[in-house]
Amino acid sequence: MRCRPLLALLATAILALAGVQPAAAAPRVKDIVDVQNVRSNQLVGYGLVVGLAGTGDKTRNSPFTEETLQAMLERMGVNVRDVQMKPANVAAVSVTATMPAFARAGSTIDVQVSALGDSTSLQGGTLLVSSLRALDGQIYAVAQGPLAVSGFKATGAGASVSRGVATSARIAGGAIVEREVPFVLRSSTSLKLALKNPDFTTARHIATAINGRYAGTATVLDPGTVEIAPAASFKGDVVDLLGEVENLPIVVDQVARIVINEASGTVVMSADVRISPVAIAQGGLTITINETPVASQPAPLSDGQTAVLPRTKIAVDDGGGASLAMVGGGASLQSLVSGLNTLGVSPRDLITILQAVKTAGALQAEIEVQ
Structure with a gap:
């Protein structure tokens, strides 16, 4: 009888210990920002797989x-214009790749190959040399090589089996960079750090941490941008400065948000979700119908026929066992989830309850439905 309270106490203690993290676990500047102009570039091409x-x-x-x-x-040098070709071992494909920032001529990048026509599988194929272009129309890489297909498909006379996607493949290091994107980082006099999740508090924390190491270096321009300009006393260039500041630990702040995926029933809540005093009751109407037909036999030596008689059993549960739970003001995420779990709430019921609490004005968080 004491097992459940003991488990609940243990779970509370684990959650409390999980909230105490060492300073080294704090995210670094490099984890939460992107540096201006230090970006990858998308490449696309067209080719043949044989x-x-x-x-x-x-x-x-x-x-x-x-x-x-x-x-x-x-x-x-092969003339085939007057020949009717029916190649069953060739497929037209699109070739895509992402060229990382500062990729140099001669370095290799991975490519993704996808069928364009009605090919059923790219298993065992080889991509012939294909040029990869950016949006400016220039060729930046050339791809070629054997394909690695993770999926497969096998079909017989009466059955078929498939796993994954057999019309999509990958070539590790299959493209060679031929043209570089011109950008010299060392000659920059200032750089801008773009926050991946813009927030006034987080931007201020970043500027404070950088100025604590190098006074007068960082300035907050807006919730999503922090500008770095080396102070006169700094001896070095912007590259040296970035190498120093990108490992600074930052306390990241975030908006209280609840993300709901109604298709899968997934609910994700940030730790800062708070609710005002509210009472929650959860219940539903469940009707269960069981059919148990029975056979009726005629009397001996009679002209009657055997008949099947229906027997239906209906059970109704109107949720009379559901209780009303009171959630106090300023309740945290842990207390909110614990209270809803006490009511036996399923993930899909949780979605409905959270939306209703938000409508009542008691949920102090943003709800994002995917």
């Missing part, structure tokens, strides 16, 4: 595959 085991595009449904193959062969 070597497929009969799972390539059908030229009747994907004529661009045949046209691309003809153009490639003509560039290699």
Whole structure:
């Protein structure tokens, strides 16, 4: 009988200890900001995958595959304009990649390959050399190599099995950078730190931490931007300054927010969620219907026939056992969840209750429905 109170006490103690974290666990500046102009670039290209085991595009449904193959062969000196081609082992694909900041010519990056036509699988294929362009139309990388497909699909006469996506693949280090994005960080006289989650308090904490190390260096421009300009006493350049300040621990503040995904029934609440005094009752109407038909036999030597008679049992639960829970003012996330769990609330019921409490004006947090 004392097991449940003991477990509840133990859970409370664990939560209390979890709230006490060492200073080293605080996020660093580099974890919560992005540096201006230090960004990756998206690349996209078009190419052909060859070597497929009969799972390539059908030229009747994907004529661009045949046209691309003809153009490639003509560039290699093979004339196939008057030949009707039906390549079953070739597929047209899109090639995408992300070139990180400061990528230098000759370095390699990963590429993602996806089928464009009606190819059923890219398993065992090899991507032929494909140029990757940015939005400015310039070629920044060239990709080629064997594909690594995580999914598969097998089909028989009466059954089929599939796992993952067989028409999407990846090539680790499959592209070589040919053109660099011009940006010289050392010559910058000042830089701006863009907060990933803009907040006035967090921006002030970042500026305070940086100025505590290098006085007069950081200035808060807005909730999402902190500008860094080396002071006259600083000996070095902006790169040295960033290397020093990016490891400073910062106390991150956040808006009380509840994120709800109604499709999956997922509810995520930040630790700063507070509610005003409110009473919550949870209950529902449940109707259970069980059908147990029975057979009725006619009397011996009679002309009657066997009949099946329905037997229905209906049970109604109107939630009369549900109780009313009182949540005190300024309740924390822990007390709110504990109180709702006491009522036996499911995740989907929790979504409805939180929305109702917000409508009543007792929930001091933002609700974001995905």
